[in-house]
Amino acid sequence: MASSRDFFVQARKLASRLAIFFLTCIAVRELEGVALQEIWRRGPMYQFRVPEFFLGCFLTVAVFAAGMLFEGDQHSSRPLQAIEKHEASGQSSKPETPDTELLGSTWLTKDAAGFFTFGLVVVGVGQAILFFFQLHFMRQGMDDATLAAKAAQASAETAKEQVALTKVGIIDLERAYLAVGPTKITVDFVKSDVANARGFYMPTDPQELTAHLYVQNTGRTGATVKKIYGILTDSEPIGDTPFYPPQPQQPSLTDLSVAATAQSVLDPFEFKSDLIGEQFFWGYIEYTDIFKNRRTSRFCAHLSPAERGKSGKYQIAGTDAWRECD
Numbered sequence: 001m002a003s004s005r006d007f008f009v010q011a012r013k014l015a016s017r018l019a020i021f022f023l024t025c026i027a028v029r030e031l032e033g034v035a036l037q038e039i040w041r042r043g044p045m046y047q048f049r050v051p052e053f054f055l056g057c058f059l060t061v062a063v064f065a066a067g068m069l070f071e072g073d074q075h076s077s078r079p080l081q082a083i084e085k086h087e088a089s090g091q092s093s094k095p096e097t098p099d100t101e102l103l104g105s106t107w108l109t110k111d112a113a114g115f116f117t118f119g120l121v122v123v124g125v126g127q128a129i130l131f132f133f134q135l136h137f138m139r140q141g142m143d144d145a146t147l148a149a150k151a152a153q154a155s156a157e158t159a160k161e162q163v164a165l166t167k168v169g170i171i172d173l174e175r176a177y178l179a180v181g182p183t184k185i186t187v188d189f190v191k192s193d194v195a196n197a198r199g200f201y202m203p204t205d206p207q208e209l210t211a212h213l214y215v216q217n218t219g220r221t222g223a224t225v226k227k228i229y230g231i232l233t234d235s236e237p238i239g240d241t242p243f244y245p246p247q248p249q250q251p252s253l254t255d256l257s258v259a260a261t262a263q264s265v266l267d268p269f270e271f272k273s274d275l276i277g278e279q280f281f282w283g284y285i286e287y288t289d290i291f292k293n294r295r296t297s298r299f300c301a302h303l304s305p306a307e308r309g310k311s312g313k314y315q316i317a318g319t320d321a322w323r324e325c326d
Contacts, residue, residue: 175289176223178258179325180297183214183265185312187276187305209273209305209312211281216263223287225256226294228266230283232273232303237282240321242298244283258287279303280317297325 189201190208213230217223229244229251237243244251252269273279282300289295300318316323 171291171293174220175291175293176217176219176221176258176260176287176295177325178223178225178285178287178295178297179216179218180285180299181214182211182281182299182301182303182314184210184212185303185305185314186210186310187308187312189308206274207276207308209276209279209303211271211273211303213266213269213271213285213299214263215258215266215285217258217260219289220260221290222257222259222262223289223295225254225258225266225285225287227286228252228254228269228283229285230269230271230281232271232275233280233282234275236280236302237300237318237322240319242284242322249283276305278305281314282318282322295326298323 187207187209189195190206192205195201195205209232211230211232213228215225229249231244231249249271254269256266258264271281271283279302280300281303282298284296284298286294286296298321300316300322301314302317303312303314305312
C-alpha cells in the first residue's frame with residue numbers, strides 16, 4: 001500500500017514539474033512573440049504592446065504559483081508517508097528525511113525540479129540574449145529603412161520637379177510670343193464740317209497726330225489678342241512699376257487672332273493726340289496662348305513725327321519695366 005502510494009506521489013511530482021517546465025517555456029515564447037509590433041507606416045517604428053506584455057508576465061507568474069502549490073502539496077504529504085513507513089517497519093521511532101541526500105551540488109542531478117528549474121533559467125537567459133540581439137538588429141533595420149524612405153521621398157520630389165520643368169519647357173517652347181510697337185506715325189488735319197463744306201483745308205486748320213500698333217508673333221503657335229491699351233503724352237513715364245491711367249484713355253477689348261510667325265498692323269485701333277510735335281507713346285496688349293495662359297506685352301516709345309503726308313519715326317523709351325514681355 002505504501003509503495004503504491006509512493007509511486008503515485010513520485011509520478012505526480014514528475015508530471016507537475018514537467019507541466020511547469022513546458023508551460024513556462026510556452027509563456028516565455030508567447031511573451032517574446034508579442035513583445036514588439038509595427039504600429040504605423042510613416043516609418044519603421046516599434047513599441048511594446050502593453051496588454052500582451054503584461055498578459056505574458058501574469059501567465060508566467062501564474063504558472064510558477066501553480067507549480068509552488070503542487071510542490072507544497074507534495075511536501076506536505078511527506079511527513080505522513082514517513083509516519084506510515086515507521087509504523088509499518090517498526091524499526092525506528094524517528095522518520096527519515098528524504099531530501100538529506102540532495103544537499104550540496106547533488107540537487108542538480110538527483111532532483112527533477114532542480115534540473116528543470118536550472119534548464120528553465122538557461123532557456124530564459126538565452127532568450128533574453130536573443131531578445132537584445134533582435135532589438136539591436138531591428139534598430140539597425142529601422143535606421144536603414146529610414147534612410148531608404150528619405151531617399152525614396154527625395155527621388156519622388158526630384159522626379160516631380162523634373163516633370164514640372166519639362167512641362168514648363170514644353171510650354172515655353174511651343175507658346176506664342178507677341179512683340180508690339182508703334183507704326184504709321186502720321187500728322188494730318190482734323191476732320192471738320194467746315195473744311196468739308198469749303199472742300200479744302202487751310203494751313204491754319206487744326207492738326208492731329210495718329211499712331212497705330214504693329215504686332216508680330218515670333219512663337220510656334222497662334223495667339224488671341226484680348227485687350228489693347230495705348231496713350232500719347234508729352235512726358236516720359238517714370239518708375240519701375242508700370243501704371244496705366246484709365247483716363248483719358250481706356251483699354252479696348254477685342255478678339256483678334258495672330259497666327260504663328262505672322263505680323264500685322266492693328267488698323268482698327270487708332271491713337272490720336274492734339275500735339276503734333278515729339279511725344280511719348282506707351283501702353284500694352286494682353287493676349288492668350290494655346291495653353292490658355294494670359295500674357296502681356298508692353299511698349300514705350302519716343303515719337304518723332306514727320307511733316308504731313310509722311311510717316312514719322314520712333315525710338316524706345318522708358319525703363320525695361322515699361323517694355324517687358326512675359
